[in-house]
Amino acid sequence: MSTTTAEMAALGLDEMDEEWSRPQARRERLLLALGGLFILLNQVTLIVARDRGWETLWPVGVWALCAAIGHSVLERRLPHRDPLFFPLAMFLTGWGLNLISRLVPGFADRQTLWLVIGLAALLALTILPGDLRWLRRYRYTWLIGGLALLGVTIVLGTNPSGVGPRLWLGFGRLYYQPSELLKILLVAFLASYFADHEPYMRLDSRRLGRWSVPAPAFLGPVLLMWGVSIVVLVWQRDLGTATLFFVVFMIMLYLASGQAALLLGGLGLLVLAGLAAMQLFDVVMLRVRVWLDPWPTADSDAYQIVQSLMAVAAGGLFGQGIGQGQPTIIPVVHSDFAFAAIAEEWGMLGALAVMAALAVIVVRGMRVAVEARQAFDRLLAAGLSVTLAVQSLLILAGVLKLVPLTGVTLPFVSYGGSSLLTMFVVTGLLLVLSNREKDAA
């Protein structure tokens, strides 16, 4: 029996009504609206406080459009998704736009463009086959492709600021950092590899004193691919990302093997690698020295971290207010020290809010992993969540002098298109995975 046009239209409206009335969808809309209000208020306050033109509101307009389109497409494509991932990612990104408009107004247009690109990538993931087979099946292809891109960066890489490590590939006015893409590809590779070998890794293990470790046959290929990634990153002096890879790898290995000894051994190796890096790289030695005792060199080597701590202190509980603090005293505040800027202008409460938003994404991501039925999904969700968590913790702890500075960005918030695009892809994958589990249920 054929359906008439009127019946189809009626069916469409019914679906739409259903979408709008679903509690999950309502919750997501409410969160997006609250986030949007916060971002709008910040931008208006910034305009008034810094005597800016009202045309500088346009990033908020783009943000609102992205939120509306994103929510609408997700409702259709992933109706059973986790309702917190998208609003929290958009909330943090919008806050980041506020921050970049305040700190480096000239970069706000580029970051807004990256938001659009990031959202497009996120939504594109929802169109691809839902079982993510394309990612799992061609793991070597993806990873080698990512490494090749990294290799190209070694030869043709550039730095948008003209000085410093050449970690970017330039496309006109846009620059992309391939190591960001490698984060996802490496996690996908590890998830795929470990998912295929997980039962054997747990069963076929070797005794090493009191501890058992997986057989070398299982670990060999993965260690090789991971090692190549690390070597390339170290070659590029991208030591922050190398550290991130190392920690994520160790945690995923622990998740797959269930061997806590591996994790402890990995931590030991990390310390050894750090000591070796101190001998090999002056910058590592400098950062460790500055971390241990920044005060004697507060006006030279430790200027950045000391100013960062002063910014946090200056923010107090409630902050100075957007546009009212002095975070621009900190060199490259918009990328490495975005968190210090937030602490100064939004206070301890603002800093805790950012941290809580990131923590909630991580916890929800881990929950997706726990609820996933397939090992690949579990490991992918966990790997992506751990990547987001470790990257956040590395930069937060670095800014607060808990660990040496590593130079990674604060997810969603810091200036940087590559980082933002990567985080939107991570969010997209988590959304797909969360939707699959609910679908299956």
Next chain:
Amino acid sequence: MTAELNRVTRVLLLAFGIIALAIGYWVVVEGGRLLAREDNARNVIAEQRILRGTIYDRDGEPLAYSRTTALGLAERVYPYPEAAGATGYYSFKYGTSGIEEAFNSVLRGDGTPAWDAFVNRTLHRPQEGGDVRSTIDLDVQQAIVTAMGGRAGAAVVAHVPSGQVLGMVSLPGYDPNTLDADWERLTVDATTSPLLNRVTTGLYQPGGALQTVMLAAILGSYSNLSEEAGFVLNTELPQAHVPVRVNGLELGCLPGTPGDPLTLAEAYAYGCPGPFAAALGERVSPERLWERFDVLGLLRAPELAGFRTLAPPAIEPLGTGMSAEDLLAAATGQGALTVTPLHMLQIVAAIANQGNGIPLHVVDALRPPGADDWEPVEIPMHYPAILRMDVAEVVRLTMLQAAAQSPNVRAAQRGELVLYGHTGISYAGPGARPYSWFLGFVDQTLGDTPAAIAVVVVLEGETDPAVAAHVAGDALAAAAGPPS
């Protein structure tokens, strides 16, 4: 794997919890220490944003004010750099001097009520300072600068008996608008010392200018001046012209002195040191002269309300046990005693004010930020007498006679003003540059209340005392109108 996932989640949450504690640590525990650090640029920026209050001259002309630059920082502007001798300077880098220093807390707005300060801080308004009304008369200030014509030295003019300082010039000076840029040059030249306020802190040999003090001491040794003053002043003195040799210097009468015989009044008018040197030990004991120095305030820092002044270096008290050479040096103002122009101004003012000192001050009213009305600065109404009234009166008449007789003093005469004056030369030592002094006042008495404009000028490297008198004359003419 679920157990491992839960374990990892717990560890990650614990790590986030540690981050939260770290934020609290830097905000709550270490916040105060971090914010108070000298290298905290936020303090520097807050300081640079302070809109200091305006310094006005006595007629409401702004001598210094602050404005906000495009960067949001405050900039201090001095529309009349020639007033720098009084206003001083404000520099974020190099600090303050003059009125800027003396009334720094008012100009910065440090006394802003706690609630207003809190509101300002919350709304990120820059701290606003209060205004200061000086007693400086811009016309007087400019007249002095013009008359000095770039000569090094100092000049100070004050109203008697109010003690209001009308003009205060120290040269070579500086332009406070370009102080930061000029600092190197201003500080490198120790001989000219442009940043030294010579009025309040410039120590000079009094030399011939001490003859007024000696004259007062001699007159003070007579108990009944109404009977004896004529005799003391008008008796012809043998050898009045004879130069005095002291510390390798030969001190004589000023150029233009008539021939013998001279009276004490004439010797005073022409700056002859002989009779005054001879009086020490004969008419005035060293101990008595020392006591006079003390009463006249020459042994301590001169008083100028709110200002940092300089006490002369401590010297050995005069006494009969001292060598004749030292006593001679002390009597001629070529000894260890050094004075500032402000010291001498107080003595001149007392002569014009029946022996009473005056409360010297440069600021007479303050206005809190945002207020319309001025609040007067508390100034002591009466100052103790530093000279006997009859002594002051006789010295005054002697200065009037000097103005009539001495061509050097007469150089200060302007129009119909009734001038009282005395000139003198002093030397920092053999071969050193001489200083040319003028001390005097013009009478402005109306009825029974004495009133005058007093002036002290000292010029460095100037051997002609008429030049100092000329500067004084221009200053007195500019200030001649009664102060409001």
